[in-house]
Structure formats: structure tokens, C-alpha cells
Amino acid sequence: MARQLMKGNEAVAEAAVRAGCRFFAGYPITPQSEVLEYLSKRMGEVGGTFLQSESELAGISMIYGAAACGFRAFTSSSGPGYSLMQEGISYIASAELPCLLLDVQRYGSGLGDIFIGQSDYWQCVKNGGHGDYRSIVYAPNSVQEIADLAVLGFEKAEEYRNPVTLLSDASISQMMEPVELPEMREHDPDQFDWALKGKGTGESKRHTSVMYYMSDYDTYIQSKYREIEGKEQRWESFQTEDAELVLVAYGISSRICAEAVALSRARGRRVGLIRPISLYPFPVKAFEPLPCVKAYLTVEMSKLAQMAEDVALASGMKHPIYTKTGGTALYDSAEVCGEIEAVLSGEAKEAF
Amino acid sequence: MEKLVIRHEDWCKNCEFCIRSCPKGALSAAENRINAKGYPPVQVDYEKCIACGVCFNVCPDYVFEIAEVSGNG
Amino acid sequence: MLKTIPKACFIDNKYCPGCGHGIANRLVAEVLEEMGRDGDALAAIAVGCASLMPDTFGIDCVQAQHGRAAAVAVGMKRCRPDKLVFTYQGDGDALAIGFSETMYAAVRHENITVIFVNNGNFGMTGGQMAPTTLEGQRTTTSPRGRDVRTTGDPMNIMELLKPLDPAYLARGSMTSNAEILKTKKYIRTAFEAQERGVGYSFVEILSPCPTNWGLSAMDAVARIRAEVVPVYPLGEFVKKEGL
Numbered sequence A: 001m002a003r004q005l006m007k008g009n010e011a012v013a014e015a016a017v018r019a020g021c022r023f024f025a026g027y028p029i030t031p032q033s034e035v036l037e038y039l040s041k042r043m044g045e046v047g048g049t050f051l052q053s054e055s056e057l058a059g060i061s062m063i064y065g066a067a068a069c070g071f072r073a074f075t076s077s078s079g080p081g082y083s084l085m086q087e088g089i090s091y092i093a094s095a096e097l098p099c100l101l102l103d104v105q106r107y108g109s110g111l112g113d114i115f116i117g118q119s120d121y122w123q124c125v126k127n128g129g130h131g132d133y134r135s136i137v138y139a140p141n142s143v144q145e146i147a148d149l150a151v152l153g154f155e156k157a158e159e160y161r162n163p164v165t166l167l168s169d170a171s172i173s174q175m176m177e178p179v180e181l182p183e184m185r186e187h188d189p190d191q192f193d194w195a196l197k198g199k200g201t202g203e204s205k206r207h208t209s210v211m212y213y214m215s216d217y218d219t220y221i222q223s224k225y226r227e228i229e230g231k232e233q234r235w236e237s238f239q240t241e242d243a244e245l246v247l248v249a250y251g252i253s254s255r256i257c258a259e260a261v262a263l264s265r266a267r268g269r270r271v272g273l274i275r276p277i278s279l280y281p282f283p284v285k286a287f288e289p290l291p292c293v294k295a296y297l298t299v300e301m302s303k304l305a306q307m308a309e310d311v312a313l314a315s316g317m318k319h320p321i322y323t324k325t326g327g328t329a330l331y332d333s334a335e336v337c338g339e340i341e342a343v344l345s346g347e348a349k350e351a352f
Numbered sequence B: 001m002e003k004l005v006i007r008h009e010d011w012c013k014n015c016e017f018c019i020r021s022c023p024k025g026a027l028s029a030a031e032n033r034i035n036a037k038g039y040p041p042v043q044v045d046y047e048k049c050i051a052c053g054v055c056f057n058v059c060p061d062y063v064f065e066i067a068e069v070s071g072n073g
Numbered sequence C: 001m002l003k004t005i006p007k008a009c010f011i012d013n014k015y016c017p018g019c020g021h022g023i024a025n026r027l028v029a030e031v032l033e034e035m036g037r038d039g040d041a042l043a044a045i046a047v048g049c050a051s052l053m054p055d056t057f058g059i060d061c062v063q064a065q066h067g068r069a070a071a072v073a074v075g076m077k078r079c080r081p082d083k084l085v086f087t088y089q090g091d092g093d094a095l096a097i098g099f100s101e102t103m104y105a106a107v108r109h110e111n112i113t114v115i116f117v118n119n120g121n122f123g124m125t126g127g128q129m130a131p132t133t134l135e136g137q138r139t140t141t142s143p144r145g146r147d148v149r150t151t152g153d154p155m156n157i158m159e160l161l162k163p164l165d166p167a168y169l170a171r172g173s174m175t176s177n178a179e180i181l182k183t184k185k186y187i188r189t190a191f192e193a194q195e196r197g198v199g200y201s202f203v204e205i206l207s208p209c210p211t212n213w214g215l216s217a218m219d220a221v222a223r224i225r226a227e228v229v230p231v232y233p234l235g236e237f238v239k240k241e242g243l
Helices: A008-018 A032-046 A056-068 A077-085 A086-094 A123-126 A143-160 A170-174 A218-232 A251-266 A308-314 A333-344 B017-021 B054-060 C021-034 C051-058 C068-078 C091-097 C099-107 C157-164 C179-197 C217-231
Strands: A004-007 A023-026 A048-053 A073-077 A099-105 A136-138 A161-170 A176-177 A233-236 A247-248 A271-276 A277-278 A295-300 A321-325 B002-006 B028-031 B043-044 B064-068 C041-045 C061-062 C084-092 C113-116 C168-172 C200-208 C235-239
Touching: A004 A008, A008 A032, A008 A056, A008 A143, A008 A161, A008 A170, A008 A176, A023 A032, A023 A233, A032 A048, A032 A099, A048 A056, A048 C068, A056 A073, A056 A077, A056 A086, A056 A099, A056 A271, A056 C041, A056 C061, A056 C068, A056 C099, A073 A077, A077 A086, A077 C099, A086 A161, A086 C157, A099 A143, A123 A161, A123 C091, A136 A143, A136 A170, A143 A161, A143 A170, A143 A176, A143 A308, A161 A170, A170 A251, A170 B064, A176 B002, A247 A251, A247 A333, A247 C091, A251 A271, A251 A295, A251 A333, A271 B028, A295 A333, A308 A321, A321 A333, A333 C021, B002 B043, B017 B054, B017 C217, B028 C041, B054 B064, B054 C168, C021 C051, C021 C084, C021 C179, C051 C061, C051 C084, C051 C179, C068 C084, C068 C099, C084 C091, C084 C179, C091 C099, C099 C157, C113 C179, C157 C168, C157 C179, C157 C200, C157 C235, C168 C179, C179 C200, C179 C235, C200 C217
Parallel strands: A023 A048, A023 A073, A073 A099, A099 A161, A136 A161, A247 A271, A247 A295, A295 A321, C041 C061, C041 C084, C084 C113, C113 C200, C168 C200
Antiparallel strands: A004 A176, A136 A277, A233 A271, B002 B064, B028 B043, C168 C235
16 A cells, blocks of 8 residues: 555544544544544544544543444543543453553643653553553554554454553654555454443343452453563664663654664764563563663653653663653754763763 | 232342332231341232232332232142 | 333342332333343443442443443444443432533433432432532531532532433432332333434432431432422423424
């Protein structure tokens, strides 16, 4: 299929439709509103439902109902709206239903601002909602990848009967890039024995916290997430084989870092990059084959270095971890190179 | 013949809605025994009962049925 | 006339003695089974005492978050428009925390049915004041009686929904055999409104809560007649043509 130029928000929306998603409910918020705008037109063309909900609370609840019926259901938001959805995400996870969520990060707490940021890491990856659950979280770094991960997201959501979150940001979702969209496929909601369609002449089904009707729930839920952690780690490594300093960055920051690694390599610095694609499960395995590493540098657009804790855990704290952070002020590859120099020269102060 | 049957005596919670609603005064709470839930269950005086079904309608706990019963059964 | 416990009421319910939920559950089950639709009905169940329903009620259902049952039902109905979809909610769920979802489902004319059990308090959590609590009524959070100057007036949802052009609005009670039969008729009409695609239908049921009212079961029923019905009158408030 030919490539076409698309905005990240539109590409993820079209990819969801092509993955068989026929139900979207959501609420406008910058910088993800194009997802709604696109699907308000597109869902009608494919016989699906687009519903502009009265709030994100209602939107995620509609997703819950649609997911319970076996439909591929999708909602999107940005930080403040994603905060409102947490209770619903917890319920969906506890009922073991699949759905696709998208958080297009903007920077800041509270109202914050609409510009690029990566400050929803803790909320998305560590769970904003209550209880013992995890959402599988993927962090795309291109328009192509956000489209690909939408398809994978539905597949993994159904494989594990668990919510999957795409953690994008204002940059990936607003930029236009060439993208090859996935093939159109049909989704049969009746293929699942758990999908609600009326009890017919059989036993009735109910979707509620599975702990209510599972005798050894504790063992079950632990093993479920351990399996995900064992099998679903995704990442890319660049030039880490001989790297003494390994950068770790996801989403748009990983692209800045890829450039910084190239620039620093040109100066003879032995640096590399790990780009986590799955943030939950965090790609711990990426940190195993690093024979030359002496230090890590995390690069993320969060002033509190939200991902750095996971890098510390993944690397076993065997080497110092430095952080390059952004907040209201952003960095470019030159600044990241500067930080690399500071780390290598011993001027930087480690975080862990 | 149609007859009032106490289908689930153990589900009775002794709320007395049936007893107070019975147009014939045919229902009462058992005096000398309790059911599995710990309540004195409803009992029927079949001399008075006309199997009208009011008790079925008002019972929150699905204790009664009006069933087809053969002979004196 | 033979009277058989509906198949959906397959086990003893977990409500308090004299609680109206047991009757409300049975009426819904009877109506669905009499319509021949229990096999393709879907429910969104509220949090609160209503959440006990799925333990004992054999209809396909989702346990919604507190207040969000209407939105969950909308998700189901939009995906499976040929099913009969209803919510089963109490007053705290539908009118306090879920007021927005309740109203917006009506605003959009969602073709769903709301079964709303009004017992005038938050039953599950120990009898706190609800939007429906009567003026002067003592609850665990209005120990001196509800002061409407600071807590607002008892919420009459019929009047609030009426301007939104619903298909069917009715309020019944369960204070006697006759009222229970009328309430069952209301529930039937509401589901028929949905079956015919007429739009949003809502049945409020005034229900006793003997445990939290501190009354015997029969005194609780008497209180509904004497105190609650004058504030929340019974009857059909909207019934679109043809229903």
C-alpha cells in the first residue's frame, strides 16, 4: 500500500478503524482533538459509532460497555482528561476487558499547557487508578509507529484481556509524516465467549472484578502480569554494543537522542541509546547485554525525571544514572550532546 | 388445582409484607422454628388460603409460587 | 393464575429484610421473561445496594463504576442496538455522583431504559443523605434532619427529565399488591418504548429501606405512603404516543 502524509492523531484514528475498531467515545482536549474530529466523520463511513461524550468519565464508561460486548473500543485524551478516566480504566482492567486508550501528553500538572511534554509517565505507566492492575503501555516515536501500535494494541489487549495505552505526545500526534496504513480488517465481536450478547438459553454472564468469582485470584493476577512482563517487553537499541554511556529515551525524546548519539559518535564518544517501546512492561531485558556500559543518561521531557526510576531498577543500580530533563523549557540534540559531554567529563551529578 | 406453595422457605426474611397483605389472613410467621437464615419463616393456613397470589407479588424474597398441584398434594 | 418465580431470580437475594430491591429485581425479571427478551437483555448495574443484583440475577450484565451505569449502558446499546439494554441504579448512583450521565443519556435520547430505585438515602454505606432525602429527614449525615437551605430540595427527577423529550417517564411504588402491579406495568411500558425504538425510558420506584430508616418493614412501607408519595407523586409523567 502506498504511503501517505498524515498527522499522528489522524493516523492513529485511521489505524484503529482499520484494525476493526467500531466504537469511539471521547471528549475534546488539545492536543488530541483531531482524533475525535477524524473519527466523527470516519466512523459513519464504516458503520461504526462515534460518540462525543459529556465528559471523559462518561467516555471511558462507554468504552467499558462497548468492550464488554466484545467490540474493539477506543478512546483518547490528554493529561487532564486522562486523569478523569482512571477509575474507569481500573474497572475495565479488573473486569479483564480489552480496550485501546491514547494519552497525547501535554506538559504540566493541573491545567498545564498544550505544548509538548512527557509528564504523564507515572500516571500512565504506574497506574493513575486504584488497585492491583497494570495497563500495557506503548510509546510510539513516529506517525508510522503510532499507527502500527494501534493495531498491535488491540491484539495485545485481547490476548491478555487488559487495557492497552498508547502514550504519545503533542509532537508525535501533531506532526505530519509519511505513513503506510495497515490493511482494513474485520473484527467479529461474537468470537469471544466472554462478550455480552444476551444469555440466550444459556448461563448469564457478568463483567465485574474477576476477584469476586476466582478462588485463587491473588496468584492468578500476579501470574498474569508476570507473563506480560516476561513476554511483552519491546524496545530498540542503537549502538549500545560498545557504548560506555547509554542514553534511555522514549517517544519524541528518543528521536532527539538518536541525533545526539550520532553527533557524539562523530566526536568519538562511545554512546548508545535504548528506546523503550513498551513502558509497561519496561524493557528490562534491554539492559542485560551492555558489556561496556559505565553510566546511563535518561532523557525525558519531565522535570522530575519520571522514567529515570525505572531505568535505575532495570539496570540494577550497577552504574550511575544521570538525567536530562525538560519541562517548560525543551531541549534539542545539541543540548543533549552537551549533557553527554558533562557526564563523560564528570561534571554532571548523578540522580541515582 | 392451583395452590400456594412455599417454594423457598429458607429465603424468607420475616419482613411480614405477605402476612399484612394477605386478604384472607392465611399467613403467619412460624412460632417454634427458624429457617437457615435465622428467621421464623412464613407458614400457610390452607383452610383460609385461596391461592390469589398477593403474597407472591409482594414478597421481596421469592418465597412463594402458585403452582398446579394434583389432587390434595 | 399460576405464578412462577422468574428464572432470572435463581438464588436468594442478599438484600435486607423488607428491602424493596428484591421486588424490583423480580419485576424486571418478570417483565423481560414475559416479553421473551430475557435472553437478549443487557444490564449496567450501579454501585450501592443495586450492586448486589448481579449476585442473584441471571441477566448478562456489567458492574458499572459508581454513577456511570447510564454511560456503560450507552456503550452496550450503541454496539448492540438489537438488545434490550437497561441500567439498574439507586438514588445516590443515578442522581448524586451519576447525575451528569443520567441527564446526558436522556439529552441524547439514548434508546435505553433506566430502572431507578429511590429509597431516599445511601443504603449500602449506612443511610447517608441522598439527593432524594426528604426535607427534615434524619440520616447519618443530616442528623438534625435535612436542611434544604444548605443541602437543596429533594430532587424530583421526573420534573428534571420531562423537558428533555423522553419516550417514557413513570414513578411507581411497592407499598401494596396494587402498587406493585402498577409498577410492573410501568417497567413493561418502558421496555416496550425501547423495543420500539421510541427513545429514553425511565422508571422510578419508591422503595422501602427499613434498615437505614430505623423502621420495621411494614412501618417503612407505611412511611412511603404517608411521607414520600406526597413529595414524589406516583403515575406516568411522559408517555409518548403509541405506548
